[in-house]
Amino acid sequence: MIGGDGIGPEVVAEGLRVLRAVHPKVETTEYDLGARRWHRTGETLPDTVLDELRGHDAILLGAVGDPGVPSGVLERGLLLRLRFELDHHVNLRPVRLYPGVRSPLAGDPSIDMIVVREGTEGPYAGAGGVLRRGTPHEVATEESLNTRFGVERVVRDAFRRAARRPRRHLTLVHKNNVLTKAGDLWSRTVAEVAPEFPDVTVDYQHVDAASMFFVTDPGRFDVVVTDNMFGDIITDIGAAITGGIGLAASGNLDPSGSHPSMFEPVHGSAPDIAGRQLADPTATVASVAMLLDHLGHQEEAERVEAAVAASLAERAGSGSGAMSTRERGEDLAARAAG
Amino acid sequence: MIGGDGIGPEVVAEGLRVLRAVHPKVETTEYDLGARRWHRTGETLPDTVLDELRGHDAILLGAVGDPGVPSGVLERGLLLRLRFELDHHVNLRPVRLYPGVRSPLAGDPSIDMIVVREGTEGPYAGAGGVLRRGTPHEVATEESLNTRFGVERVVRDAFRRAARRPRRHLTLVHKNNVLTKAGDLWSRTVAEVAPEFPDVTVDYQHVDAASMFFVTDPGRFDVVVTDNMFGDIITDIGAAITGGIGLAASGNLDPSGSHPSMFEPVHGSAPDIAGRQLADPTATVASVAMLLDHLGHQEEAERVEAAVAASLAERAGSGSGAMSTRERGEDLAARAAG
Ligand SMILES: CC(C)[C@H](C(=O)O)[C@@H](O)C(=O)O
Ligand SMILES: CC(C)[C@H](C(=O)O)[C@@H](O)C(=O)O
Numbered sequence: 001m002i003g004g005d006g007i008g009p010e011v012v013a014e015g016l017r018v019l020r021a022v023h024p025k026v027e028t029t030e031y032d033l034g035a036r037r038w039h040r041t042g043e044t045l046p047d048t049v050l051d052e053l054r055g056h057d058a059i060l061l062g063a064v065g066d067p068g069v070p071s072g073v074l075e076r077g078l079l080l081r082l083r084f085e086l087d088h089h090v091n092l093r094p095v096r097l098y099p100g101v102r103s104p105l106a107g108d109p110s111i112d113m114i115v116v117r118e119g120t121e122g123p124y125a126g127a128g129g130v131l132r133r134g135t136p137h138e139v140a141t142e143e144s145l146n147t148r149f150g151v152e153r154v155v156r157d158a159f160r161r162a163a164r165r166p167r168r169h170l171t172l173v174h175k176n177n178v179l180t181k182a183g184d185l186w187s188r189t190v191a192e193v194a195p196e197f198p199d200v201t202v203d204y205q206h207v208d209a210a211s212m213f214f215v216t217d218p219g220r221f222d223v224v225v226t227d228n229m230f231g232d233i234i235t236d237i238g239a240a241i242t243g244g245i246g247l248a249a250s251g252n253l254d255p256s257g258s259h260p261s262m263f264e265p266v267h268g269s270a271p272d273i274a275g276r277q278l279a280d281p282t283a284t285v286a287s288v289a290m291l292l293d294h295l296g297h298q299e300e301a302e303r304v305e306a307a308v309a310a311s312l313a314e315r316a317g318s319g320s321g322a323m324s325t326r327e328r329g330e331d332l333a334a335r336a337a338g
Numbered sequence: 339m340i341g342g343d344g345i346g347p348e349v350v351a352e353g354l355r356v357l358r359a360v361h362p363k364v365e366t367t368e369y370d371l372g373a374r375r376w377h378r379t380g381e382t383l384p385d386t387v388l389d390e391l392r393g394h395d396a397i398l399l400g401a402v403g404d405p406g407v408p409s410g411v412l413e414r415g416l417l418l419r420l421r422f423e424l425d426h427h428v429n430l431r432p433v434r435l436y437p438g439v440r441s442p443l444a445g446d447p448s449i450d451m452i453v454v455r456e457g458t459e460g461p462y463a464g465a466g467g468v469l470r471r472g473t474p475h476e477v478a479t480e481e482s483l484n485t486r487f488g489v490e491r492v493v494r495d496a497f498r499r500a501a502r503r504p505r506r507h508l509t510l511v512h513k514n515n516v517l518t519k520a521g522d523l524w525s526r527t528v529a530e531v532a533p534e535f536p537d538v539t540v541d542y543q544h545v546d547a548a549s550m551f552f553v554t555d556p557g558r559f560d561v562v563v564t565d566n567m568f569g570d571i572i573t574d575i576g577a578a579i580t581g582g583i584g585l586a587a588s589g590n591l592d593p594s595g596s597h598p599s600m601f602e603p604v605h606g607s608a609p610d611i612a613g614r615q616l617a618d619p620t621a622t623v624a625s626v627a628m629l630l631d632h633l634g635h636q637e638e639a640e641r642v643e644a645a646v647a648a649s650l651a652e653r654a655g656s657g658s659g660a661m662s663t664r665e666r667g668e669d670l671a672a673r674a675a676g
Binding site for chain 2: 071072075076080102103104105106107123124126127128129130132134135136137138139140141142143144145146147148149152175176177178179180181182183184185187188207208209211212213215216229232233234235236237239240241244245
């Protein structure tokens, strides 16, 4: 458990409550990481802590950060470091409009897709450099690193997921008309893996067009596979169209199981409402469902998923939106324990 | 005039009709560029044509491309080559919901912003490389090149535009917590230019959050300044929330006037409806208004803008959506001349 900062510890506590409700035997260790630790010690992720984390089955993370930490310190030093060190190459983000939840899109369209975002390469590699910083001649570069190995494993994972879904449709999102080198690698890889999944239909959209279609016609997407940066952007559009970032769950997976996968709500630490039991733990609880599914506890995962869906449907009907973080967690735990 | 392919020549003809209605003395030269020329000759933009184009005051482009041209050929060889060779560093994209136009967002929120997208560097530079193509060991890189010179001129242009608008608000959109090198250059440049524009308030959003807010709260944006790739994505979201890409205008500007600026609708060549007078020339006509404004004909630009607004408002009221391309052009020309 990495509660983190702001509302992080509050929502993680409820995630754990629901986890225990369906799986009483879970053992947990708490790690103090995030903005508070950085302010106190200057550390983001000590190697010893990373080594300990490697020994666990999964990580549940709340949210990290506060306005006092310079941009990039915790992102590169903690969140991305965990994703890279633990080889979280499948960054899985369901984009689903639950029955009863209002979309900002007129007519509440039906939205049920899953985005498989590559998590360990691309523009997130941290490569690049700066010359003559602070002068009129400054040059800054960012380098997107893409490998056949890295692309192929995430493409294959996305095909597998598509093959298990009713619509069996996979969309590659990239910008291969401009990023011709990486785009060509992605497009060729999809084309070469496709014959292994003859039941899956394959589509391609440029990232700009896909971003538009997320708003004008989200129903056309089933499984989407995309690069790390494009995935970051389109999954936030996905969160926006399905009721907001407060409901969005995510899993940072190493599907091989060699490293612990990490589950986290997509929202931030929301320091303005921290410590007041105002945060909605639903996204964390939905992330717990993903954790259970990843560890092979499908039946328990489905119970947690169903608890989330039922709670959201009931809220819509009754306007019972005003539960405290803890009350919401207890309600979800009771439903999941059922 | 570069009519281009598909519906391009049809919409450009109407753009020219409206231009002549407010500015009868305009002289034009037609250039045959795009997919048809490439199929015929293999050429995208011969140097001699580029040199001729340099002698003009402005370029009006319809749309280029057809499904028979490999991805990237016309984009890199023609469209981006024009932007780079003619130093179109300000890629200007108004995002405005005209009265009467339906947004896919519930409640038709008020949307009136302008995106200043950098147009001559960033991930569009074409830098990067490929090793071991087609093997399991393939590596493909894309390099984003950013310079203080290139960032500062577009940031200053955006501040100037913000200072002239009623709300005087500028938002930098980047991803400086992950792309720390380029992001730091952009953030520092905005911070250093800001004191020259004390009346402009400055904000920052990560591109993922901005993409979300374009959907959940677009009214918060006034002027947005951003990098080439982020601008590509968020302006398509902008088009989506303001009635679709069919209404989106754009200008590729060299504000210094050293090179001709280029104006084009954001939509593509739509080969499926080409040659049938089915295309809506409104986005091209709105691009003509930007052309007039850029060349210093503000009064004429405003008349064309007003014609577009009046036509859209009337369509909403009467359901008179079914004009041919030419009828629509004639209607807009009559309104603008009137
Ligand atoms: C916090 C940041 C590094 C992260 C990302 O860009 O991946 C976040 O936006 C996300 O989507 O998980
Ligand atoms: C066609 C393509 C090269 C272009 C871009 O990516 O800039 C287009 O999407 C646009 O926005 O004008």
